Amino acid sequence: MQSAVHWALLGLVIERPSYGYELANRFEQAYDGMLQLSGFSYVYTALDTLQCRGMIEEISGTRSGRQPKPRYRATAEGIRSYQDRLITQMREDFRRSRLFARQLAVFAHEPEMALDVIERYGQACLEEAGDTPVLAPGGACADPVSGLAARLVSEERRLAMAARLPWIDYARREFKALVVGRSQPR
């Protein structure tokens, strides 16, 4: 299963059993600015897929009534798959970082071009860092889970920046040294 939206929906079902429309609303609140639903109906398609794969199951007795709202909960298989997915996703992020560094090195003979990329990357990082909200512990949040999620996301962004900024500084020095080395007579 490749869709990030499917995995995110599975996560929400793990967090709390829900029915389709409720899930769509929770998705918009939880992943605002990170993931986007193509439409509310997509949730039902995703729920079918997750159910076919044995990752979620319908809670019996929730389909009754004039307006049936079948609720879904995660299976043990679904929870295990979700945990595995988190780790795989993290490995993918590591790979992407290595790839970026490797691809930047193609400018070894044109260090000014690398410096241009580094400046733009640095600017993007600074904008991201500046946009990260400061959240007081136990600050105003709709519920404890949302508050915890907001703090975890915020701290992850800050720590990622704490790693990236020294790297940018390092890469800048490396390529500047190449510029200087090239301008000196042999």
Added chain:
Amino acid sequence: MSMLELEHVSKSYGRLGEHVALRNVSLCIEAGEMVVVWGMRRSGRSTLLRIAGGIEQPDSGVARFDGHQLGDCPGEPLGDGIGYVRKGFSPSEGQLIIDHLVIGLIARGVPLSLAASRARAALERTEMLHCATLRPTELDCAEAVRAAIARALAFSPKLLLIDEPTIGVDLLARDGILLLLQSLAKEGMAILTSTGESTDLSGARALTLSEGELYGQVTRELGTVVPLRRRA
């Protein structure tokens, strides 16, 4: 006119000026804005703050506060209205936290009764009034930073300068200090801080300083002014 303007500021140290701290740095900070400069050690960030506070003079370039060039008045290095947050509390300046605030105000010619009330107000603003009668050695790291900010706030500055506000501060207390700085900015104060290992860039215009060079958005991004259309 910006609250703080640095124009092509350069500064070097050493007998031959071999240690370059700042190279052609330009920076504008507006009232109500918080700017954080990230830099590694020896990147020049403390020099930047000292020059912004008028404590040091640049070798070349100009530093202006509220339209006035800093360092124009010899003997008064800190421009009136600039609060430079010193984190240390020297025993010679008083025993208790409140003493440290009051003594500074009296030294600037503020009458004792007014100095006491301003000191209490500054401690209240930083949520430190309950520590007014404690000794600096009795404070934890976060409280010491808040008390140091209060000492600067007692002078009602328009620009607050603070080097590494959360270094050594417990993670859970860190955000409280950042929120305090943000709230001061929301009240109209211009704030310039620096950070090193930590990542206190959240909620601010973030810049980086590397080998004395400043990177990032050195002036606040303002919306394009759309001229009003004249009525026909």
